[in-house]
Amino acid sequence: xxxxxxxxxxxxxxxxxxxxxxxxxxxxxxxxxxxxxxxxxxxxxxxxxxxxxxxxxxxxxxxxxxxxxxxxxxxxxxxxxxxxxxxxxxxxxxxxxxxxxxxxxxxxxxxxxxxxxxxxxxxxxxxxxxxxxxxxxxxxxxxxxxxxxxxxxxxx
Amino acid sequence: xxxxxxxxxxxxxxxxxxxxxxxxxxxxxxxxxxxxxxxxxxxxxxxxxxxxxxxxxxxxxxxxxxxxxxxxxxxxxxxxxxxxxxxxxxxxxxxxxxxxxxxxxxxxxxxxxxxxxxxxxxxxxxxxxxxxxxxxxxxxxxxxxxxxxxxxxxxxxxxxxxxxxxxxxxxxxxxxxxxxxxxxxxxxxxxxxxxxxxxxxxxxxxxxxxxxxxxxxxxxxxxxxxxxxxxxxxxxxxxxxxxxxxxxxxxxxxxxxxxxxxxxxxxxxxxxxxxxxxxxxxxxxxxxxxx
Numbered sequence: 408x409x410x411x412x413x414x415x416x417x418x419x420x421x422x423x424x425x426x427x428x429x430x431x432x433x434x435x436x437x438x439x440x441x442x443x444x445x446x447x448x449x450x451x452x453x454x455x456x457x458x459x460x461x462x463x464x465x466x467x468x469x470x471x472x473x474x475x476x477x478x479x480x481x482x483x484x485x486x487x488x489x490x491x492x493x494x495x496x497x498x499x500x501x502x503x504x505x506x507x508x509x510x511x512x513x514x515x516x517x518x519x520x521x522x523x524x525x526x527x528x529x530x531x532x533x534x535x536x537x538x539x540x541x542x543x544x545x546x547x548x549x550x551x552x553x554x555x556x557x558x559x560x561x562x563x
Numbered sequence: 564x565x566x567x568x569x570x571x572x573x574x575x576x577x578x579x580x581x582x583x584x585x586x587x588x589x590x591x592x593x594x595x596x597x598x599x600x601x602x603x604x605x606x607x608x609x610x611x612x613x614x615x616x617x618x619x620x621x622x623x624x625x626x627x628x629x630x631x632x633x634x635x636x637x638x639x640x641x642x643x644x645x646x647x648x649x650x651x652x653x654x655x656x657x658x659x660x661x662x663x664x665x666x667x668x669x670x671x672x673x674x675x676x677x678x679x680x681x682x683x684x685x686x687x688x689x690x691x692x693x694x695x696x697x698x699x700x701x702x703x704x705x706x707x708x709x710x711x712x713x714x715x716x717x718x719x720x721x722x723x724x725x726x727x728x729x730x731x732x733x734x735x736x737x738x739x740x741x742x743x744x745x746x747x748x749x750x751x752x753x754x755x756x757x758x759x760x761x762x763x764x765x766x767x768x769x770x771x772x773x774x775x776x777x778x779x780x781x782x783x784x785x786x787x788x789x790x791x792x793x794x795x796x797x798x799x800x801x802x803x804x805x806x807x808x809x810x811x812x813x814x815x816x817x818x819x820x821x822x823x824x825x826x827x828x829x830x831x832x833x834x835x836x837x838x839x840x841x842x843x844x845x846x847x848x849x850x851x852x853x854x
Contacts, residue, residue: 411602417609417720418727424617432628
């Protein structure tokens with residue numbers, strides 16, 4: 408173990424290798440490791456975020472579904488109500504129409520009756536007159552006859 | 564016969580513990596004759612392996628860094644990232660300041676020291692034998708005169724070069740963070756202090772002595788721990804290899820012992836690389852702390 412100039416030369420080698428390592432080896436590899444770590448951290452954060460998003464979306468979807476169910480129930484309700492209303496109003500309309508038609512028919516019948524009655528009256532009058540002429544031919548008592556005629560006419 | 568065997572073994576071990584050296588002497592630059600050469604000697608094998616392993620580390624990691632993908636990391640990138648996150652976690656747990664140097668420094672130390680230690684698991688005679696054969700046949704050298712130590716961290720020069728560089732960084736950041744006055748104060752006003760000015764002046768040399776020893780112990784312990792562990796490990800591999808020359812029983816026993824020690828050594832080389840890195844981080848973190 409004798410110390411000699413080998414030491415100096417090897418010290419120069421040492422400085423050279425350390426310089427080289429510091430300049431060209433350490434930074435790029437450390438950078439790669441760091442970037443990979445960042446990337447992994449980013450990926451984990453993103454997956455967590457998307458997990459949360461998924462949760463939110465699920466919640467939203469179920470909410471929408473619930474709303475839709477509620478709305479459809481409402482719709483069915485209102486449709487039923489409307490249906491009942493329509494049926495009711497249709498019934499009312501039909502009844503009103505029936506009444507109207509009945510009223511018209513009744514009026515017509517009355518008219519017919521009246522007309523028939525008028526005709527009958529006219530005919531009865533003529534008949535009565537003809538009857539009267541026959542009676543008069545036998546018995547001329549105007550006053551008593553007139554009374555009788557009037558009464559006849561009234562009765563018709 | 565027995566004594567010549569013993570001499571052979573001693574020679575074998577000595578041969579294995581001898582670096583391939585080049586040094587400056589009065590007759591110019593010479594190879595492997597450097598016992599008296601003093602400081603201007605270079606352990607060529609340590610430098611070659613340390614440099615090649617450093618280049619291997621830099622190139623392999625640079626290649627991964629250039630092709631780093633965020634989405635689908637390949638097999639190599641995954642391995643590199645595991646090492647990165649390990650080092651990064653060690654740094655973040657210990658070092659709380661912001662300093663872009665610390666983490667790459669720790670990574671370089673960890674991987675480079677680990678690779679240098681890993682050379683310990685290459686069979687102890689393989690590369691020296693190949694080098695010897697190469698020198699004999701290609702360069703016409705005499706057999707047995709090629710020296711090659713393949714584990715750079717069994718060379719104290721290599722471990723001290725790392726720890727002294729770390730030591731210089733400790734001093735640099737201590738002064739940078741606390742100022743020169745703060746640094747000197749840290750060395751002289753702790754651990755003993757007094758309200759009395761006169762007593763305080765008397766305590767300064769004591770404090771300085773203790774703190775200096777503490778400070779200097781850091782690089783020395785750092786370097787010697789790594790060196791000692793690897794040197795001892797290498798020595799045991801060599802001794803087991805010597806054992807293998809003792810007949811058929813030696814080969815079987817030595818083979819088993821070699822394997823067991825190699826498996827245990829996987830732990831040691833990783834642990835030593837980790838300890839060197841961790842202590843570097845701790846020392847630099849202490850340098851950044853202002854009391």
